[in-house]
Amino acid sequence: MQNPKRYLITAALPYANGLKHVGHLAGAYIPADIYARYLRAQLRDVVFVCGSDEHGTAIPIQARKEGTTAQAIIDKYHEAMRQDFGDLSIEFDIYHRTSDPLHHETAAAFFQQLEQAGELETKETEQFFDPEAQTFLADRFIKGTCPSCKSDRAFGDQCESCGRSLSPDELINPLSTLSGATPILKKTTHWYLPLGKHEAFLREWILEQHKQDWRPTVVGQCKGWIEGGLQSRAVTRDLDWGVKVPLPQADGKVLYVWFDAPIGYISATKQWAIDNGKDWEPYWKDADTQLVHFIGKDNIVFHCIIFPVMLKLGGYILPDNVPSNEFLNLEGDKMSTSRNWKLDMRDYINDFVKAENGGGQAVDMLRYYLTQIAPETKDSEFTWKGFQDAVNNELVAVLGNFVNRSWVLMHKLCKGKVPPYHAAKADEYDKALIEQIRVATESITAHLEKYQFRDALFTVIDLARHGNQYMQRKEPWIIAKRLETEPDAQQSIDNCLHLCLQLTANLTILVNPFLPNTTKTLCQMMKVVDRMLEWKNAGRIDLLKVGYSLREPQLLFRKIEDTEIATQLEKLKKNMMSNEIPPAPITTQAELPAAKPTIQFDDFAKIELKVGTIVAAEKVEKADKLLKLSVDLGTETRTIVSGIALHYSPEEIIGKQVSVVTNLAPRKMRGIESNGMILMAEDASGKLHFVNPQSPVEPGSGIS
RNA sequence: CGCGAAGUAGAGCAGCGGUAGCUCGUUGGGCUCAUAACCCAAAGGUCGGGAGUUCGAUCCUCCCCUUCGCAACCA
Numbered sequence: 071m072q073n074p075k076r077y078l079i080t081a082a083l084p085y086a087n088g089l090k091h092v093g094h095l096a097g098a099y100i101p102a103d104i105y106a107r108y109l110r111a112q113l114r115d116v117v118f119v120c121g122s123d124e125h126g127t128a129i130p131i132q133a134r135k136e137g138t139t140a141q142a143i144i145d146k147y148h149e150a151m152r153q154d155f156g157d158l159s160i161e162f163d164i165y166h167r168t169s170d171p172l173h174h175e176t177a178a179a180f181f182q183q184l185e186q187a188g189e190l191e192t193k194e195t196e197q198f199f200d201p202e203a204q205t206f207l208a209d210r211f212i213k214g215t216c217p218s219c220k221s222d223r224a225f226g227d228q229c230e231s232c233g234r235s236l237s238p239d240e241l242i243n244p245l246s247t248l249s250g251a252t253p254i255l256k257k258t259t260h261w262y263l264p265l266g267k268h269e270a271f272l273r274e275w276i277l278e279q280h281k282q283d284w285r286p287t288v289v290g291q292c293k294g295w296i297e298g299g300l301q302s303r304a305v306t307r308d309l310d311w312g313v314k315v316p317l318p319q320a321d322g323k324v325l326y327v328w329f330d331a332p333i334g335y336i337s338a339t340k341q342w343a344i345d346n347g348k349d350w351e352p353y354w355k356d357a358d359t360q361l362v363h364f365i366g367k368d369n370i371v372f373h374c375i376i377f378p379v380m381l382k383l384g385g386y387i388l389p390d391n392v393p394s395n396e397f398l399n400l401e402g403d404k405m406s407t408s409r410n411w412k413l414d415m416r417d418y419i420n421d422f423v424k425a426e427n428g429g430g431q432a433v434d435m436l437r438y439y440l441t442q443i444a445p446e447t448k449d450s451e452f453t454w455k456g457f458q459d460a461v462n463n464e465l466v467a468v469l470g471n472f473v474n475r476s477w478v479l480m481h482k483l484c485k486g487k488v489p490p491y492h493a494a495k496a497d498e499y500d501k502a503l504i505e506q507i508r509v510a511t512e513s514i515t516a517h518l519e520k521y522q523f524r525d526a527l528f529t530v531i532d533l534a535r536h537g538n539q540y541m542q543r544k545e546p547w548i549i550a551k552r553l554e555t556e557p558d559a560q561q562s563i564d565n566c567l568h569l570c571l572q573l574t575a576n577l578t579i580l581v582n583p584f585l586p587n588t589t590k591t592l593c594q595m596m597k598v599v600d601r602m603l604e605w606k607n608a609g610r611i612d613l614l615k616v617g618y619s620l621r622e623p624q625l626l627f628r629k630i631e632d633t634e635i636a637t638q639l640e641k642l643k644k645n646m647m648s649n650e651i652p653p654a655p656i657t658t659q660a661e662l663p664a665a666k667p668t669i670q671f672d673d674f675a676k677i678e679l680k681v682g683t684i685v686a687a688e689k690v691e692k693a694d695k696l697l698k699l700s701v702d703l704g705t706e707t708r709t710i711v712s713g714i715a716l717h718y719s720p721e722e723i724i725g726k727q728v729s730v731v732t733n734l735a736p737r738k739m740r741g742i743e744s745n746g747m748i749l750m751a752e753d754a755s756g757k758l759h760f761v762n763p764q765s766p767v768e769p770g771s772g773i774s
Numbered sequence: 775c776g777c778g779a780a781g782u783a784g785a786g787c788a789g790c791g792g793u794a795g796c797u798c799g800u801u802g803g804g805c806u807c808a809u810a811a812c813c814c815a816a817a818g819g820u821c822g823g824g825a826g827u828u829c830g831a832u833c834c835u836c837c838c839c840u841u842c843g844c845a846a847c848c849a
Contacts, residue, residue: 085847097849128847208846287779287843294777294844303845328846366849367779376845395849396779397842407848442797445849447787448780449842456786459798467811475808482807525788528797535797542813547806625809 074360074390076115078353079106080335081160082365083123083168086147087132091412092452093398093405094366095158096440101393101523102364103160104441107583108518111605117353119338120155121166122148125312126327127208134248140311144169154415157423159433159586164345166338168313168330173337177330178316180384181261181305185317189383190261190305197308198238198253200246206308207238207246207253214241258308261315263329265300268379272296275388276374287447288394291370303376305329332377335363336386360390362521367394393521396445400452401642410645413452413638421638430587431627435461441584444524454635461630469534469577469588470626475541476570477595477623483550488571488618489564491611496565503540503569504611506533507576511609514580523584530580537573541566571596571620575613579603588626595621679749679773681763682708682730684723699723701730701746704770708732710746727762729773 081102084090099120106118124144133140144167152165166173184190198207238244239255246253276284276292305326306315312324324330336354343350353359363373373392381388399405405412422432439460443450480486510533517526544566549559575596582589582603589603596602597620602613614620685707686700699710710730729749749761763771 082849084849087847090849094849099849126847131847290778291844292778298777298844301845326846364849367843368845368849371845397849399842404842405849443786450786453785456798459785462809462811463798466809471808471811475812477808479807528787532797538808538812539814541807542805545805545807547808550807623808627809629809 075356075358076353076360077109077117078335078339078359078361079109079116079118080361080363081118081120081162082363082369083121083331083334084151085126085128086122086124086144086151086167087128088147088407089414089416090151090154091405091407091414092418092436092440093400093412095160095415095436096398096444096452097366097395098364099155099158099160100437100440101395101444101521102362104523104583105362105364105518105521106163107161107586108605111579111582111603113604113606116163117339117342118161118163119166119335119342120162121164121168121334121338122151123327123331123334124148124167124169125324125330127211127307127309127311130309130311131211131248141169150416154419157419157433158415158436159430161586164338164342166334166341168334168337170337170341172341173330173334174313176337176340177313177325177333180333180336180380181313181325181329182316184263184380184383185261187383189263191264191302192259192261193302194257194259196255197258198244198246199256200249200251200253202249202251203246205248205310206256206258207248208307211247212238212241212244212253213247214244259319260307260323261305261320262302263305263376263379264302265375265379266302268382269296269300271382272300272375272379275378280391284391285393285447287367287396288370288374288392291367292374295371295375300375303328328372328376329380332372332380354386357387359387361387363389363392365392365394367396370394391521393446396447396449398440398443398445398450398452401454401639402451411642413642427628430590434585434587435465435627435630437585438465438527441523441527446522446524454638458630458632458635461627464531465627466629468531468538469581472534472537472541472570473574473577473592473595473626474623476537476567476574477620479546480567480571480620481622483546483563484567486619488614488616488620489568490616491565491568492561495561497562499540499543500565500569503536503573506536507573507611508609510536511576511580515605515608518583527584530577530584533573533580534577537570537577540573541570568616569611571614572611575602576608576610579605579608591624591626595623597621678732680704680730680732681767681769681771681773682728683769684726684728687723699748701728701748702769703730703732704768708746710748712748723760726760727766727769729761 079102082094082098084094102118102120106116109116122144129143130140133143136143148167148169155162155165168177181190198212199205200207200211244253245251272292273296276289277296281289303326306320306323307326308322309324310322312327313330314320315323315325336350339353340350342348343353354361365373370392373389373394378388397404400411400413403411418436422428422436425432435457439457440452442460442464443452443456480489510529514526514529517523517529544562546563546566549562552559574592575598578589578592578596578598579602593600593602596614597618598614607613680703682701682703684699685702687698699712701708701710708730731747731749
């Protein structure tokens with residue numbers, strides 16, 4: 071969009087069930103903040119909204135785990151996250167929350183509008199219900215035996231052991247993970263958003279109109295979903311935590327969290343408007359508004375497919391771009407909350423920002439490094455060594471040092487004042503530097519407009535690097551030695567330092583969106599007011615008035631010591647170790663709230679077990695875990711499909727004796743009917759072993 | 775399985791049809807105003823593998839391999 075009248079910037083609403091880590095920061099919040107700050111410097115009309123996402127099943131679950139209430143959980147994490155963002159100079163215009171009444175009202179009205187316009191469907195389905203906990207169960211909260219590999223580590227959505235995706239009704243012996251009770255099927259009615267109806271719109275809007283200007287990963291993923299067929303998605307759930315469905319017949323139902331959360335952007339904007347005496351509607355309904363969602367890649371489907379459909383139906387504008395980032399890994403491994411392999415924003419704040427020598431410069435160091443390694447096109451990696459190198463070799467050595475040496479020389483050779491520029495004496499180096507400032511400004515602006523923050527920041531640092539090169543060529547400290555015999559030499563010194571100071575002023579403007587605290591320090595050193603920071607001033611070489619006296623230099627950044635990163639690495643490893651104390655092999659009672667109930671002999675007798683001999687085996691096509699086996703059971707040879715291909719090759723198991731459940735109902739897998747099931751024992755490492763007689767017996771022998 | 779993204783110097787990345795670039799690191803030299811910072815130079819790559827299209831491919835097409843992700847907690 072060319073020069074829109076106003077901008078609305080959103081950063082993904084963080085889920086209020088825990089602290090957020092630097093991956094979240096690099097993925098959404100820092101890029102969004104940079105963009106918002108840049109637009110503010112451009113004096114554009116911009117609102118930058120965010121807030122806590124406080125609904126969904128996971129919040130009550132978390133509350134149960136922490137032995138408290140859902141409200142206490144969201145209050146705690148909402149406040150913690152708000153604080154952490156503030157500490158890292160993420161400057162939202164508003165940080166709202168979805169538990170706010172204004173949001174409930176907004177989301178309910180949104181639903182009602184779609185409902186009344188006939189854009190939603192209702193469907194009656196049977197869902198598992200926990201009779202003890204008196205609640206319907208999300209797929210993830212049902213545990214049972216996998217129909218495919220027979221592992222008991224299968225959940226309603228997926229088997230942890232064989233990786234197969236499941237639906238809850240496929241589980242053998244389903245159990246509620248909440249109470250351990252056996253769930254019962256119960257009828258329930260839900261509202262659905264029929265995405266399929268909007269396929270043509272999505273195709274045209276994303277795959278045609280935004281093929282070029284959206285990131286390839288974003289368009290690619292959307293393409294995958296659209297091509298894969300868009301299913302209707304349930305908009306409501308049976309739960310007592312969330313936005314109540316505003317219909318009389320929907321008692322006990324709330325809006326599904328994915329539906330209510332993005333509406334949080336709208337309610338946040340409303341609250342901002344109230345607080346600031348503005349009108350919220352143009353920001354969401356005027357076509358001359360540019361809406362940009364900053365998110366991580368796991369959120370693409372919501373912000374590019376589902377929410378846009380909702381926005382279109384509701385009469386709102388669509389996002390102009392959704393600059394989604396990939397993931398940030400940590401020291402060679404994926405960040406993971408459950409394994410405690412992560413760096414929380416708060417940990418950095420405590421160890422660096424709040425430490426001695428910390429403060430704003432420590433904030434900017436992290437902002438710098440995370441921007442420099444931002445996973446804009448592919449996953450990238452945070453390493454403490456990388457952090458140290460970036461700070462010491464770039465922030466300290468290039469930017470910090472350039473400013474410092476300029477200031478020191480200016481105080482030594484120019485009496486602490488901005489020296490005059492003698493245009494008549496300008497040499498090729500002077501002219502080249504002026505040109506470099508102009509070119510860099512244009513380039514940085516272009517990168518920012520295209521959401522290429524990493525390249526933009528690189529160009530800023532590169533400009534400081536040019537400053538160092540320029541100074542080296544001009545060598546004012548050498549020229550100063552000739553002053554006694556050659557008084558005219560002062561003009562060369564003046565020109566050099568005049569330009570170095572003007573370059574510093576330019577760097578201050580250009581680095582402001584990225585490193586706002588550094589900008590503040592620089593402004594103090596130059597004794598300039600915030601108005602100088604307006605973006606239109608970038609590229610000018612008359613920002614500091616000749617004769618103006620400047621303050622003493624102060625170091626912009628300190629070095630990161632080896633001991634500091636060693637401490638961090640140790641801490642990271644220790645955290646993970648402490649998390650690993652209960653090693654995986656033995657499943658604890660707490661994890662498996664329901665051991666299988668005692669059964670009577672009659673139940674056992676229902677199972678027919680026989681010894682068989684594998685006579686043939688082949689790999690099942692298009693399945694990497696399945697083998698198709700022919701098993702000799704004495705009286706007959708049966709086809710059995712088994713999920714053991716990762717553990718055994720077809721050749722090595724031919725002739726092996728195995729235990730077979732022979733009266734299991736037939737089941738089709740990958741188009742092949744399997745008549746029975748091979749018993750396998752799983753060891754601690756997950757490796758499967760055959761359960762077979764100690765010495766060979768006749769095929770078909772019974773087992774009891 | 776399928777779908778999406780990615781595989782380029784020791785590391786991190788750019789390039790995307792015309793004899794391989796950047797930053798850091800390494801080595802050598804210079805300078806000394808500067809937070810042992812700065813500047814200059816050099817070494818270092820058969821651009822994941824194979825086939826094809828083309829006068830010519832890192833860049834296009836096909837196949838294969840590897841990594842990451844793929845809808846209901848997770849940037």
